[in-house]
Amino acid sequence: MPLQLCVFDACENCCNFHEYQKLINGAKRLINGAKRLVNEAKRFVNGAKRLINGAKRLVNEAKRLINGAKRLINGAKRLINGVKRLINGVKRLINGNVL
DSSP, rough: OOOOOHHHHHHHHHHHHHHHHHHHHHHHHHHHHHHHHHHHHHHHHHHHHHHHHHHHHHHHHHHHHHHHHHHHHHHHHHHHHHHHHHHHHHHHHHHHHOO
């Protein structure tokens, strides 16, 4: 003869099962919420990385622009010095002081 539970025991086991299911479902909701939070944090970090990389590119472009301006200034200085030498040479030629 199979072992049978009394009605009270069956009800108690059923109630315990439902309480267990409620706990499991609550835990699943907490885990899913935590996963969403982690995903949002990852998106925030990725956005911050993109912002930082963009700022780095901007700084690099500014450095290139500054270096180009410095080269332009140095070239202009060399041109001015060359013109000065040319003027001095012409003055010497006019004065008859050709070397």
